[in-house]
Amino acid sequence: MNTWLRIAASLGLSALCMLPLSARAQGFPDRPVRLVVPFPAGGTTDILARLLANALGEEWKQPVVIENKPGASGTIFSEQLARTPADGHTLMVTATHHVINPALYKDLRYDSRTDFTPIAQVAAVPNVLVANTDFAQSNHIANVSDLIAYGKANPGKVNFGSAGTGGANHLSGELFKSMTGVSMVHIPYKGAAPALNDLLGNQIPIMFDSVPGVLSHIKGGKLRALGVTSLARSPALPDVPTLDEAGVPGFEATAWFGLYAPGGMDPELVGKLSNDVLAVLRTPSIQEQFAQQGAVPGTMTQAEFARFVDAEMDKWAKVIDDAHITIQ
Template sequence: MFESTRSFSRRHGLKMLAAAATLAVAGGAAAQGAFPSKPINIIVPFSAGGTTDILARIVGQYLGEELGQPVIIDNRPGAGGNIGGMAAARSAADGYTLFMGTVGTHAINQSLYSKMPFDPIKDFAPLSRVATVPNLLVANPAQPFKNVKELIAYAKANPGKVNFGSSGSGSSVHLSGELFKSMTKVDMVHVPYKGSAPAMTDLLGNQISVMFDNMPSAIQHVRSGKLRPIAVTTAKRSRELPDVPTIAEAGVPGYEATSWFGLWAPVKTPADVQQKLHAALVKVLKNPAVIKKIEDQGGDVVIDTQAQFDAYIKSEAAKWGKVVKESGAQV
């Protein structure tokens, strides 16, 4: 009788364990299927008001609507985007922290900085590019030059007197200026800021002379007459400012620089969560309202597969690494 009771208890215990295991698996699947169940943060590695921030807020608003959870923008400026990049790379890989990065954070900084606090390839899972934008060479109206040729002549006659601001060392805004210096042989002084917005404030106040700023954060000041447009950095003229020449056609043949922005997750984010985020992001970027908002800022929407974005990042890192080396740019 004792043996029979023990045998029954053992069998009953095994059934209970099996049932518990089944519930655990089902519960885990349900938890994964419930993503997202809380707000999502997008870390922006530059200050509020700059292009990266503007794009993150446009995308974040509609991504939140698509996923059914609020999206919170978390600005972490400094070190050319490296402070925000480090925070994102070290965050929990659960899909609730994303990173709105740039050509600077993922294709330039690794060549510009002797030591990086994160690996832009190994520490992140690319979701998709969001947009490409021209950089716009703008000047305070009080400056004594109105076009590229006059700027070059003035800078050569006054070495070191022209200073150009940027959203941080290693940003496309910075490298656009370094490429201009290298190709024109002019002596201009780089002044890095913790984001585009504070640099723009000083440009508007004539504390710095010029800026090769991303179109979205500069275009409003051009339209209002507070800044003088000199040229765009892309190979073709901008749709939003068709009367402004390219730097190449204005006197520096072969000059071209384009900024791009994208969304990443920490590399160990589960594959199914990455897929859900990518699918939602694609829907957002196909939304006519989003397309219009980005185009109104002078940008163009870009949609990549994760593999396409990964390959593009690697090709851009090789391209800008060469520019950094040839220009002699330093942090």
Template sequence: MGAAIAARAQPDGYTFFVGGAHHAIAPSFYKGLTYDIEKDFVPVTLIAQPPQIIVAAPTAPFNDLKGLIAQARSQPGKLNFGSAGNGTSHHLAGELFKLQAGVDIAHVPYTGAGPMLLALMGSQVDLAFDGLGSSAQHIRGGKIKPLAVAASQRSSAFPDVPTAAEAGLPGYEVSTWYAMWAPKGTPQPIVERMYAEVQKALGSPEIKKVWLSNGSEVPRYTSAEFGKYLHEEVQRWAKVSRDAGIKAD
């Protein structure tokens, strides 16, 4: 709803829109959207780019990614993963994992990341694909088991957790990113001014400390680079949706 309202706002520099990775998923998952994330907005900048992390329940019988994949292959359909709901980045990350690992794992959607994590901590589901920021405190508290970070490099917040490639699944990279857009038609000088102000804020020691403590790198994309990244994400998740055969409820 927020995106639809922002898309219809006057492009006078008084309205900006902050969204995330789910807006790259929505075009291929939901029919009848009243906005186009690429055509109705001007990309301003990425704000945060925390990687997703594959986490397991405390009682899960596997402690690493190879163990998870081996069990999933030996017992197709027996394991399950929780998500924050159908069509969320958590859900699509799980579907991408299934496609790349060649495994059959049942999807259990919850009504948000909070209920999903509670179910995981209570061993009501076997694993989850979550943004590192929301899982961080539970990993540190020993309430869930980290298996692998879905990034090209290890997280500075959890240097002992291997990347998916190191753990046995090369090419598996997913980010729960957040970004800012302006309505289409917003004057370029205003977009450039907002970009500069956001970059200044992201460069502050306070923001860097908070971002890094939650496993998020501080992104350094120009507006044009973010636009290219967004397009690639839209195309990527459209393919995953098609290949996995998933649809909205």
């Protein structure tokens, strides 16, 4: 009899322990929410996070406060988030760096796969492979196939710029090299702006950059768009083929932005957060505001996004390993 009482008491205690989790999800949020961007203010991540924060604040009837905590490609605040209570009141919007960093930095003091809960893909922003118009015209490069042929005929003579070693644009170039067999030389800059300036000045011939960053120069005729890096064409450049269409089958290297929470979060709360984010991303207002930034709002379920994050870590780890990329 005592055994059965103990079992019943244990089951009752377990049920009581489960109640706060359900109540936590149903009552969330019960105070202002911190939405941290681990990059400086003014960049694409920050802009999209602020738009999301405004929409979620209206949805939740609680302030969603943006905080910028930059440092070491997002790793400094990521470490802090991994040690934060998983109650949903501290969240992070970060970029593709989050899945690239584990392969670049060997001394991270967190586990990128277990110390975070992927909530939702906030948006994707396709990059585009662009060539300086003078370089393209003088070497008869009208499309990606022409560039590949030129690169193979001139190994090591095609330089491509990027915003810095290990960034998404650099890795797009490395992926292009590995998938086409073209030998190109990476020229890292301290930011996208100086790299773009040298591209426009014909100091470097090609570059992978975000569509919003180079759109005006493409339209102005200073740069030739050869292909976008997403599997679907960019609404901003509907006449420009994808690299997949243009002769590099399966090429995909889209910049994307995700919402994360600390690891070990109550599944009910994870579901509520994901559903709420997807709901605001479907609103006409957010759709329009994101489109102005050249961004496509995310549509993945939480489970789909979690699988996507794992696949992206594996993909970029291989690119980094194959290219022997290191951060000093």
